[in-house]
Structures are given as structure tokens and as C-alpha cells.
Amino acid sequence: MRVEITVNGQPHTREVEPRLLLVHFLRDTLSLTGTHIGCDTSSCGACTVLLDGVAVKSCTVLAAQADGRAVTTIEGLAGEDGLSPVQEGFRQCHGLQCGFCTPGMVMAATALLAERPDPTEQEIRNGLKGNMCRCTGYQMIVESVRWAAANGGAR
Amino acid sequence: MIGSAVPRKEDAALLTGRGTFVDDIHRPGLLHMVYVHSTEAHALVTGIDTEEARSLPGVLGVWTARDFADLPPRPSVPGLERGYLAGDKVHYVGEPVAVVVAADRYTAADAARAVRVAYEPLPVMATVADALAPGAVPIFAPLPGNLALEQQVTPDDVTADLAAAPHRLRARLVNQRCAGTPIEPYGVLADWTGAGPTVWATVQAPHRVRAEIAERFGLARHLVRVIAPDVGGAFGVKSSFMPELFLAPELSRRLGRPVKYVETRGEHMVHTYHGRDQIQDVEVGFDAEGRILAMDVTITVNIGGVPDPVGIGLATLTSYMLGGCYRIPKIAARYRSVVTNTTPTASYRGAGRPEASFLIERVVDLVARELGEDPADVRKVNLIQPEEMPYQTPFEGIVYDEADYPAALDLLLGELDYAALRAEQARRLADPAAPLLGVGLSTFVEMGGFGPTPLFEQFGYLGGWESANVRMQPDGSVIVLVGTAPHGQGHQTALAQIVADQLNVPFDAISVLYGDTAVVQEGTGTMGSRGMPVAGNAVRQAAVEVAAKARTIAAHMLEAEADDVVPVGDGFQIKGVPEATVTMAEVAVRAFKPHLLPEGTALGLEHTAYYEPKNLSYPSGAHGCVVEIDRDTGRVTVLRYVCVDDCGTVINPLTARGQIHGGVAQGIAQALYEKVAFDPGGRPLAASLEDYMVPGPLDLPSYETHHIETKSSFNPLGAKGLGEAGATAAPQAVVNAVVDALAHLGVRDVEMPCTPERVWKVMHDAR
Ligand code: FES
Ligand code: FES
Numbered sequence: 001m002r003v004e005i006t007v008n009g010q011p012h013t014r015e016v017e018p019r020l021l022l023v024h025f026l027r028d029t030l031s032l033t034g035t036h037i038g039c040d041t042s043s044c045g046a047c048t049v050l051l052d053g054v055a056v057k058s059c060t061v062l063a064a065q066a067d068g069r070a071v072t073t074i075e076g077l078a079g080e081d082g083l084s085p086v087q088e089g090f091r092q093c094h095g096l097q098c099g100f101c102t103p104g105m106v107m108a109a110t111a112l113l114a115e116r117p118d119p120t121e122q123e124i125r126n127g128l129k130g131n132m133c134r135c136t137g138y139q140m141i142v143e144s145v146r147w148a149a150a151n152g153g154a155r
Numbered sequence: 156m157i158g159s160a161v162p163r164k165e166d167a168a169l170l171t172g173r174g175t176f177v178d179d180i181h182r183p184g185l186l187h188m189v190y191v192h193s194t195e196a197h198a199l200v201t202g203i204d205t206e207e208a209r210s211l212p213g214v215l216g217v218w219t220a221r222d223f224a225d226l227p228p229r230p231s232v233p234g235l236e237r238g239y240l241a242g243d244k245v246h247y248v249g250e251p252v253a254v255v256v257a258a259d260r261y262t263a264a265d266a267a268r269a270v271r272v273a274y275e276p277l278p279v280m281a282t283v284a285d286a287l288a289p290g291a292v293p294i295f296a297p298l299p300g301n302l303a304l305e306q307q308v309t310p311d312d313v314t315a316d317l318a319a320a321p322h323r324l325r326a327r328l329v330n331q332r333c334a335g336t337p338i339e340p341y342g343v344l345a346d347w348t349g350a351g352p353t354v355w356a357t358v359q360a361p362h363r364v365r366a367e368i369a370e371r372f373g374l375a376r377h378l379v380r381v382i383a384p385d386v387g388g389a390f391g392v393k394s395s396f397m398p399e400l401f402l403a404p405e406l407s408r409r410l411g412r413p414v415k416y417v418e419t420r421g422e423h424m425v426h427t428y429h430g431r432d433q434i435q436d437v438e439v440g441f442d443a444e445g446r447i448l449a450m451d452v453t454i455t456v457n458i459g460g461v462p463d464p465v466g467i468g469l470a471t472l473t474s475y476m477l478g479g480c481y482r483i484p485k486i487a488a489r490y491r492s493v494v495t496n497t498t499p500t501a502s503y504r505g506a507g508r509p510e511a512s513f514l515i516e517r518v519v520d521l522v523a524r525e526l527g528e529d530p531a532d533v534r535k536v537n538l539i540q541p542e543e544m545p546y547q548t549p550f551e552g553i554v555y556d557e558a559d560y561p562a563a564l565d566l567l568l569g570e571l572d573y574a575a576l577r578a579e580q581a582r583r584l585a586d587p588a589a590p591l592l593g594v595g596l597s598t599f600v601e602m603g604g605f606g607p608t609p610l611f612e613q614f615g616y617l618g619g620w621e622s623a624n625v626r627m628q629p630d631g632s633v634i635v636l637v638g639t640a641p642h643g644q645g646h647q648t649a650l651a652q653i654v655a656d657q658l659n660v661p662f663d664a665i666s667v668l669y670g671d672t673a674v675v676q677e678g679t680g681t682m683g684s685r686g687m688p689v690a691g692n693a694v695r696q697a698a699v700e701v702a703a704k705a706r707t708i709a710a711h712m713l714e715a716e717a718d719d720v721v722p723v724g725d726g727f728q729i730k731g732v733p734e735a736t737v738t739m740a741e742v743a744v745r746a747f748k749p750h751l752l753p754e755g756t757a758l759g760l761e762h763t764a765y766y767e768p769k770n771l772s773y774p775s776g777a778h779g780c781v782v783e784i785d786r787d788t789g790r791v792t793v794l795r796y797v798c799v800d801d802c803g804t805v806i807n808p809l810t811a812r813g814q815i816h817g818g819v820a821q822g823i824a825q826a827l828y829e830k831v832a833f834d835p836g837g838r839p840l841a842a843s844l845e846d847y848m849v850p851g852p853l854d855l856p857s858y859e860t861h862h863i864e865t866k867s868s869f870n871p872l873g874a875k876g877l878g879e880a881g882a883t884a885a886p887q888a889v890v891n892a893v894v895d896a897l898a899h900l901g902v903r904d905v906e907m908p909c910t911p912e913r914v915w916k917v918m919h920d921a922r
Contacts (some may be wrong), residue, residue: 005637008162008613017261019261020261022440027178027179029495032172033172033176033178033179034171034173034174035172036170036178036339036387037842038338038339038340038387038420039420040419040420040421040843041421041843041844041845043420043843043844043845043849044338044420044807044844046338053363056698062916070594070827071789073172073174074170074171074172075171075172077171078171082520083170083171083460087170089170090166091162091163091166091170092162093163094163094810094812094813095808096166096169097168097643097644097645097813097817098337098338098339098385098386098388098642098643099165099169099170099174099385099386099387099631099643100174100176100337100338100339100385100387100388101338102169102170103172103858106170109179116755121857124852125852125853126239126853127850127851128851129852129853130851131849131852132338132849133852134336134340134388134817134821135338135388135643135813135817135848136336136813136816136817136820136823137198137816137817137819137820137852137858138852138855139816139855139857139858140812140813140816140819141852142852142857143642
């Protein structure tokens with residue numbers, strides 16, 4: 001089937017299998033490999049992207065369901081002026097180690113800050129509860145998001 | 156730069172989606188490999204029907220064990236050689252039985268599902284008790300009693316010492332099976348072009364992997380290139396020699412196209428090797444003050460269905476560390492490694508040492524409980540004192556380096572406000588409406604800086620050293636090649652900090668490369684908390700040599716003696732003559748002008764160092780955990796987690812804190828959430844992230860971290876390593892807190908993981 005999906009502002013029209021997952025569309029069809037796959041049960045959140053501005057797990061969405069919609073991936077976050085505040089927060093506060101959960105974590109945090117510009121620690125933990133990190137133990141991720149909240153927010 | 160909390164060099168790429176993990180790599184004509192895994196725990200394979208799978212469009216083939224009969228076995232326990240796929244028999248659910256290659260991953264998965272395997276079930280032994288039972292069916296013919304290894308680690312006989320001790324107690328402790336669960340699963344991409352393969356793989360020791368692949372295929376090592384690109388966490392589980400490391404290159408050779416294998420999470424949970432899984436029987440003798448006089452320990456390890464050459468002997472490390480940070484004069488230790496119909500076990504963060512620390516820290520608490528003493532006081536009575544360092548343990552060759560265990564405990568007790576916590580605990584106990592409060596301590600020591608070559612050889616490595624090449628470019632910038640293969644630890648950053656200090660070069664002018672056998676000189680890898688104590692020292696040593704040569708050249712340029720030239724600012728000057736200076740960049744250019752160099756000076760400005768550690772290092776510290784237990788549900792909440800860590804010299808406080816946090820998180824996870832369980836029929840009960848409870852952000856607390864920095868005299872940097880410290884220290888801090896909260900009920904032990912269900916049951920049974 002034919003889908004037209006706008007990814008990071010760029011429209012893409014492709015012929016896809018109806019069962020193709022959005023995450024594979026991004027990674028394999030468009031070679032946007034920043035979005036990762038960490039599980040097969042919608043548990044880990046490594047595949048989190050924004051679909052029309054809402055954080056979704058792209059392993060749980062068919063490419064067909066994204067037809068006519070806009071996707072933002074980790075590749076679309078940094079602007080001409082460099083890293084987004086969330087990305088910079090993760091760098092400043094060592095919110096990543098291996099970096100595998102990071103794209104999903106950064107996208108989820110971006111969506112969280114868009115909704116709640118000044119979240120408490122508990123609100124951050126709650127907002128990221130669909131995302132797993134095996135390296136950091138989360139505290140420095142929480143600190144990263146708070147840094148971002150204080151330095152520009154969701155942009 | 157050593158000691159500064161600089162943000163990492165690694166982050167810019169990883170934060171923008173421009174990291175390179177194995178599954179991100181594409182090659183022209185790429186094919187996808189998928190396993191067919193055993194669905195039986197113990198069975199004869201009576202037939203494999205591949206016809207339907209082969210007939211699917213896009214499938215290039217299906218292969219079974221006999222198709223690889225010509226390949227020499229995988230790295231194995233001698234006498235128990237393991238192939239790549241199960242042959243006539245399967246030994247656990249998840250064991251690969253066949254392999255499918257197709258043009259895309261969806262088709263490959265379809266084809267794997269279409270392969271029909273016929274089994275004739277055999278009796279299943281999913282526990283060590285079942286496997287050791289009289290008359291149990293042997294899982295392997297050469298192991299009639301399913302005992303793969305029985306090891307007497309100390310010749311000490313403590314029977315008389317125990318008999319003479321004023322007090323004695325026995326305990327059985329269980330260190331449950333855990334799954335490493337890096338968020339990136341295992342992956343391999345092999346592209347066999349010309350005379351040999353290039354293999355991208357999620358591994359921790361690329362040179363070792365290269366050697367093993369070369370040996371299997373009868374190739375000279377230069378023809379095999381192994382690359383560990385960005386690796387998404389490993390925690391030891393990516394150090395095992397999984398069959399895909401060899402099958403992907405072999406199939407690439409046969410098919411003449413690149414072949415990629417990336418396991419699914421479901422596969423990871425049953426296929427990639429697990430860790431821990433020890434039952435520990437301990438008897439300890441002590442006096443009225445709680446001074447431990449002798450200890451007798453028997454460890455039984457469940458090593459799973461196909462013995463792993465590392466997994467089979469890990470309890471040796473457990474045995475070595477049984478004394479913890481205490482002065483225990485006599486320890487008798489032995490272990491048995493038992494095969495069962497479960498996924499094999501091998502390294503997981505700490506690999507053998509957390510199990511020891513858990514044992515001794517639980518034992519100290521039991522001793523305190525028995526005597527009605529405070530666990531902090533019993534620790535103080537037994538702690539090795541700083542003036543006794545280096546301390547020879549009862550185990551030959553196990554000598555602890557400098558540390559101040561009592562100071563770490565004191566700092567911890569102060570930070571916890573221990574007396575106030577005890578008062579609050581008593582207050583809550585008296586108030587039936589208040590949740591119970593428990594405080595747990597863990598004064599731990601572990602083994603890091605792996606390791607002197609003779610020790611590391613036992614695990615099949617060429618050596619225990621690490622290598623570094625430090626090379627100055629003609630513009631004064633520096634490239635470092637190091638033999639480690641980090642996967643989140645931040646070596647690009649920390650090693651650059653070490654070089655910056657030695658060479659007086661800006662941090663931003665240094666790049667660190669690793670993980671590619673075609674680029675990096677012979678190396679060892681990343682495991683065993685060896686990054687800073689071993690690789691850090693190799694890098695330092697290479698940089699020292701480069702600095703010395705730069706100084707010689709600078710002296711020549713300044714027409715002075717080398718001894719009269721000192722580093723200043725961005726170069727050198729003649730001591731006391733501020734106008735007589737040269738910059739490092741000028742020296743760097745000069746190093747490439749043979750006609751302008753001092754007599755006998757070799758061209759270029761670089762040095763390769765191999766650093767062999769004289770000894771292991773012994774990171775230590777004191778952790779404290781405060782938990783609250785809901786009286787009605789048994790739910791445990793960690794209220795505070797406080798760490799005092801002594802990893803020796805801290806290179807980068809930011810990344811050091813990250814390592815501690817991550818380790819503690821995994822330790823708390825083991826204590827409260829995680830367990831790989833099997834039903835009596837050997838069916839895995841934790842086959843996905845829905846069933847295996849990797850904690851999320853709401854399940855873990857904030858951590859309070861403090862440092863004591865006692866430099867190790869065993870290496871020039873004074874670093875001890877810290878990748879495994881948190882995971883080693885934390886489980887027993889949490890369990891001690893849980894048991895402490897329930898002590899008034901007469902509870903002595905709660906088995907991990909301390910789930911609400913289990914805690915509730917313990918509380919209920921105790922009433
Ligand atoms: S890959 Fe989508 S939730 Fe894990
Ligand atoms: S940084 Fe490794 S999983 Fe989060």
C-alpha cells in the first residue's frame with residue numbers, strides 16, 4: 001500500500017507492506033536509524049517518536065496508521081542553533097551512558113515538557129514511565145529534564 | 156583534567172540519532188538471519204522439517220546443526236564442546252535449533268515460524284536439586300550426576316575452628332538468576348568479502364572475538380576484522396561467545412552476501428546467557444562481640460543447559476571474595492557447578508563477586524541479629540583497618556589494596572543520620588498505622604582492575620594487560636587508540652582527561668578510538684572494572700613516553716638540556732627563562748623533520764604501551780538503604796539510598812556518579828524486582844519485559860553519592876575501577892533493610908526479589 005508520511009518536516013511517499021511497523025519504516029525504509037528497538041512488547045520506549053506532536057512507541061504503530069501524519073524523530077530535534085534544550089540537558093547532566101535508550105528518552109521528555117514546562121521530579125518520573133534505561137538508574141535523566149525545563153524547555 | 160566533571164565527548168552523536176549501533180549498519184545486498192529456538196527444555200530432536208520455510212519467497216535457506224559439522228566447536232569447556240546449533244538433543248528452551256536466512260527480517264521471521272521441529276521429550280531438570288537428585292537423567296553423557304565441576308577453593312578445614320567458636324550459625328542464601336537486559340539486544344553483522352570477514356558485533360572484547368573467529372575458520376588474524384561499534388549496554392552478557400558470532404560470518408561466506416542477526420527481546424530473555432543463580436550454604440563461628448572466627452561455605456551454581464567456559468568457574472571469584480572487608484582468619488570454600496535444563500549462565504555485572512558480597516553482608520547481619528547487637532557495631536568489630544593494608548586474605552594472591560573501610564562506614568552512618576533512623580524505626584514500630592521502617596548496611600569490597608595475565612588466561616584471554624597508542628599529530632592534536640571496548644562507560648572522555656594532564660594538551664584536542672581490530676593494536680576489552688585501573692594506566696604510560704620525547708625535542712629546539720626544560724602553558728620553556736619557549740604544536744611539527752631532530756631521535760611523536768597490572772584492585776565502600784514496608788501489602792519502598800564509594804582516583808566525577816547510579820539501580824532491581832524463573836517443566840516464566848521486571852523511572856529512588864578517595868598503590872593512576880561496585884554493594888543493602896524492618900517479627904531472611912507477595916507472605920507466616 002502507499003503511504004505519505006511527513007518525517008521531520010520532509011514528506012515521504014512510499015509503497016509499504018500493510019504490516020510494516022512505523023519503527024521499521026523509519027529505520028529501514030528511510031534509514032533514520034536514530035530511533036531504536038529494544039523490545040517486542042511495547043515495554044521499553046526506545047522507539048519513542050512524536051506523531052503529530054504526541055509521544056508514541058513507533059514499534060506499536062503501523063506505518064499505515066501514520067499515513068498523512070507528521071512524525072518527529074530524534075534526528076529532527078536539533079536545530080541550526082545546535083542541540084535542543086532536552087538534548088543539551090542530557091549532555092550537561094550525564095543523562096545517558098550507552099545512548100541506546102536515549103533517543104526514546106529524549107523524545108518522551110520533549111513531549112513531557114511541551115505539556116508541563118516545569119515538572120517536578122515525580123512528574124518527570126511519571127512522564128517517562130514508559131521508557132526504560134538500563135544504564136543510568138534514571139536520576140541523572142531526571143536531572144537532565146529539569147535542566148532542560150530551566151533552559152528553554154520543549155523546543 | 157583528572158578530577159573534572161567534564162561532559163562527555165560521546166554524547167553529541169548519541170543525542171542526535173547519529174550513533175552507530177550494529178542494527179544501524181547497512182551493507183549492499185544485506186540478508187537477515189533468524190534462529191529457530193527450542194520450545195522444549197529437554198528433548199531428543201527427532202526431525203526438522205524445513206520444506207515450507209524454504210519455499211517462502213525471499214528465503215535463501217535453512218540450516219541445522221549438521222550443516223555446520225565441519226566447523227570446530229565454539230569456545231567450550233574442554234570435554235563438553237558445544238556446537239552452534241543443537242543437534243540430536245536440546246538442553247533448554249531457547250537453544251538454537253536451526254537458522255534461517257532471508258532477504259528481509261519479516262520474511263526471515265515468517266520462515267523461522269514455518270520450520271517444524273519434532274521432539275521426543277526427556278525428563279526435565281530445571282533446578283539444581285532436580286539435576287543432582289539420585290537417579291537424575293544425565294543432561295550430558297560425560298556428566299553422569301549433572302555435576303560439571305566441583306572445586307575445593309581453600310584447603311582450610313574449619314571444622315575444629317567452628318566447633319571451638321563460642322557462637323555458631325548456619326544459613327542458606329539464594330542469589331537468584333538475573334538477566335543482563337541491556338536495552339540494545341545482541342547483534343552481529345558479518346560481511347565476508349575476499350579472504351575473510353568483517354564482523355560488526357555487540358561485543359566487549361573485539362580482539363578476543365577476532366581470535367576466536369580466525370581460529371574457527373583457519374584464518375590468519377589479519378584477515379578477520381571485528382568492530383564493536385556503539386554498543387547499547389552490555390553488563391557482561393555481551394562477553395559470551397554466542398553462536399551468531401560464528402554463524403553470521405559462515406553464512407555470509409556461503410551466500411556471498413552480508414548477513415545480519417539482531418535478536419529480539421523475547422530471544423534475549425531465553426537465548427543470551429543469564430547471570431548469578433547461586434545457592435550458598437554457610438556456617439559461621441563468632442565470639443560474643445560478633446568477631447567472625449571461621450566460615451565454611453558451599454556454593455551450588457546453576458550453570459544451565461550448555462556449560463559456558465566462563466560461567467562454569469565464576470564461583471572461584473565468589474570464593475575469593477567471601478571474606479568481604481572483614482578480618483576473617485579462616486575460610487573454607489568449595490563450589491559445585493551444576494548443569495540444568497535452563498539457559499546457560501555466565502557473566503553479569505560483577506560476575507561472581509556480588510554473590511560473595513551478598514553472602515558476607517547478610518552473614519554479618521545475621522550474626523548481629525543473633526547477638527542482639529547493632530549491625531553497624533558488628534561491622535566495626537570485624538573491619539580490616541587502614542594500617543593493615545595491603546591486606547593478605549586467606550586466599551593466596553588475593554591481597555587488598557589501600558582503603559579505609561572504617562572511615563567509609565563512619566561517613567555513611569553520619570550521612571544516614573543512623574541514630575535518628577533507629578529512633579524513627581522504634582517510633583513507627585509502636586504505631587500500628589505507620590509503615591515499617593528498615594535500615595540496611597553494606598560495607599563492601601569487590602575485585603576490579605582485571606587482571607594480571609595469569610588470572611585472565613584462565614578465562615581464555617591472551618592476557619590481562621591493556622594497550623594504548625598515543626599519537627601526536629603535526630598540529631599538536633592527539634589520537635589515542637585503546638584496546639578496551641566500552642559500551643557506555645565514557646572512555647573517550649575519561650581517557651582524554653588522563654592524556655590532557657600528561658601531555659599538557661587541551662581536552663578538545665584529543666580523540667580516543669577503540670573497538671576496531673583493524674585500527675587498534677592488540678587489546679583486551681571492557682569487563683571486570685578494568686577501564687581506569689588497567690586501560691587508564693596504559694594510556695597514561697603511553698602519554699608519559701610521548702611527553703618525555705616532546706620534552707627532548709623541545710630542549711633541542713631551545714638548545715638546552717632536557718632536564719632544564721619544563722612544561723608551561725601550551726608548550727615548554729627553559730626553567731626560569733620565560734622568553735625561551737616553544738609551543739607543543741612547534742614541537743609536534745619538529746618531530747616529523749628528521750634533519751632537525753637531535754641525534755638518534757626516532758621520527759614521529761607516538762608511543763604504544765602495554766600495561767600489565769601487578770595485581771587486581773579492590774574497590775570498596777559503604778552503602779546504606781532505608782526502606783519502608785507497607786504493613787498490609789508487603790510493598791517495599793526505598794526511601795533513601797546512600798553510597799560512599801572508594802574507587803581510588805576519580806577521573807571524572809560526572810561519569811563516576813553515573814557508573815555508581817547504574818550499578819546501584821541494577822542491585823536494587825535484583826533485590827526487589829528481577830528474577831528469571833522457570834516452571835518445573837523448564838519453561839521460562841520471564842520471557843519478555845512484561846514478565847521480567849526491569850525497573851522503570853518510578854521504581855527506583857534518587858541516590859545520594861559520596862566519595863572517599865584512597866588511591867591504590869598497585870597502579871600509577873591510583874584507580875581501582877567502579878563499573879561493578881554499585882551492583883555488588885546494593886542487593887544486600889536493600890535486603891538487610893527489608894529484613895531489618897521485619898526483625899521484630901522474628902524474620903531472619905527474605906529471599907530476593909523481595910516482591911510484595913513474598914514480603915507479605917513472610918510477614919504473614921511470622922505472625
Ligand atoms: S521497541 Fe518499542 S517499546 Fe520497546
Ligand atoms: S543509557 Fe544505556 S540504556 Fe539508557
